Amino acid sequence: xxxxxxxxxxxxEKTAVAGVNFTVEAGRVTGFLGPNGAGKSTTMRMIMGLDRxxxxxxxxxxxxxxxxxxxxRDVGALLDAKxxxxxxxAYNHLRAMAATHSIPKxxxxxxxxxxxxxxxxxxxxxxxxxxxxxxxxxxxxxxxNPQTIILxxxxxxxxxxxxxxxxxxxxxxxxxxxxxxxxxxxxxxxxLTADHLIVIGRGRIIADAPIKDIIxxxxxxxxxxxxxxxxxxxxxxAGDGVSVELQDNELLEVSGLDPRQIARAALxxxxxxxxxxxxxxxxxxxxxxxTKDEVEYHSLITAGAAEAPAQSGGN
Numbered sequence: 257x258x259x260x261x262x263x264x265x266x267x268x269e270k271t272a273v274a275g276v277n278f279t280v281e282a283g284r285v286t287g288f289l290g291p292n293g294a295g296k297s298t299t300m301r302m303i304m305g306l307d308r309x310x311x312x313x314x315x316x317x318x319x320x321x322x323x324x325x326x327x328x329r330d331v332g333a334l335l336d337a338k339x340x341x342x343x344x345x346a347y348n349h350l351r352a353m354a355a356t357h358s359i360p361k362x363x364x365x366x367x368x369x370x371x372x373x374x375x376x377x378x379x380x381x382x383x384x385x386x387x388x389x390x391x392x393x394x395x396x397x398x399x400x401n402p403q404t405i406i407l408x409x410x411x412x413x414x415x416x417x418x419x420x421x422x423x424x425x426x427x428x429x430x431x432x433x434x435x436x437x438x439x440x441x442x443x444x445x446x447x448l449t450a451d452h453l454i455v456i457g458r459g460r461i462i463a464d465a466p467i468k469d470i471i472x473x474x475x476x477x478x479x480x481x482x483x484x485x486x487x488x489x490x491x492x493x494a495g496d497g498v499s500v501e502l503q504d505n506e507l508l509e510v511s512g513l514d515p516r517q518i519a520r521a522a523l524x525x526x527x528x529x530x531x532x533x534x535x536x537x538x539x540x541x542x543x544x545x546x547t548k549d550e551v552e553y554h555s556l557i558t559a560g561a562a563e564a565p566a567q568s569g570g571n
Contacts, residue, residue: 257282257435258303258404262312265298272298274459275312280437282403285430287450287467288439291547295459296439297335300408303437304333316404317435328357328400334407337393342382346373346392349381353399367395372421386413394422404435411445423449447471447539455543457550471542479515481508482531483522489529492521509535 258280265273273295280286290296301307303314305321313320316331324330340349350364368377371391376384381392390413397405407426411419426449430436440446446453446467453470455463463470483489486508490500499511510518515534522529 257318258314258316258406258437260299260303260312260314263299263302263309263314264311265295265302265307266310271459273302273309273456276456276459276461278454278461278464280435280454281452282435283430283433284451285426285436285438285449286452286454287446288437288454288456289446289543290456291550293458294456294547294550296456297408299456300333300335300406300437300439303406304331304335306335326357326400328353328359328402330400330402331404331406332397332400332402333405334390334393334397334410336408337386337389337412340381340389340392342380344381345378346381346384346395347377349392350395350399353396357400359400363399363401367398370398371395372418387415387418390414391418394425402434404437405429406437408439409441410438411440411442419445443538443540443543455546457547462550463546467539470546471537471539473542477512477514478535478537479510479513479518480531480533480535481510481518481529482506483508483527483529485527488525489522489527492525492527493518507531 260276260278263273263276264271276299288296288300298307302309303316303321316324321327321331344352347364347368350367351361353359354361354364368374371394373388373391373395376388381389384392390410394407394410397407405426411422414422423445426436426438430451438446438450450467453463453465453467454461455470465473481489484506486502486506489508490502493500493510493513497512501509503509515532519529519532521527
């Protein structure tokens with residue numbers, strides 16, 4: 257379990273993390289989301305003892321990270337896959353880590369095979385691709401067979417097979433009763449992987465709930481309706497807080513009304529409908545709605561922005 261209470265980090269005049277409270281429980285995959293500059297990396301660094309909180313506390317398995325006698329056996333983390341000695345082989349990198357905690361060579365071979373590094377284990381890490389570097393980072397995180405696993409952007413650089421492998425791996429680890437804390441910018445992957453989400457914005461927790469609750473709570477009710485009388489149905493459904501868009505000749509998308517309300521209106525007016533499909537908001541839509549006021553860096557796309565830039569120069 258990871259538990260933060262009043263966790264705060266201030267750099268000069270900037271508050272990176274502002275008194276956050278959260279608990280990452282064992283037995284489930286907890287996703288950690290937030291815009292750039294929201295405080296995700298700072299929070300993870302404080303969990304791992306790399307940054308000292310200005311105030312508040314954060315514990316892993318009941319104690320601050322630096323008080324664990326054998327931290328690799330308690331907490332495994334991937335925060336920066338490039339933090340390796342590039343002239344060492346993957347095997348020697350893991351073997352050196354294992355030696356600091358009296359972890360047997362057998363376990364080094366186990367994590368090498370588990371992460372698909374068998375064929376490149378004796379090659380220098382400096383020649384690894386981004387994806388292979390990620391696999392090595394995950395192998396290092398699993399080396400001590402820890403109860404708690406923290407992974408920052410673990411699928412970065414992985415091919416589709418590797419992405420599925422990470423998804424299945426973290427789900428399996430959680431099923432064993434371990435604590436799994438996972439950060440990613442890939443909303444589609446987080447939607448398939450996480451059971452619970454913690455969302456941070458401008459250093460504050462703005463959501464902490466099961467992923468289904470976050471999706472259902474942020475997205476407006478939308479329904480796809482197919483009818484051969486679209487104009488009539490559009491007039492019937494019009495009202496405050498209701499949006500009805502004509503998608504094609506017979507297809508409407510209705511927002512702001514429960515599907516049962518649409519069905520009742522159609523029945524009462526003798527309007528034939530032959531499709532009524534509730535549409536669930538995606539995690540991306542829910543996330544964008546949650547963080548719309550928390551984004552520190554904004555991009556502006558204007559009409560014609562995709563056009564080629566005008567050439568300059570005199571005649």
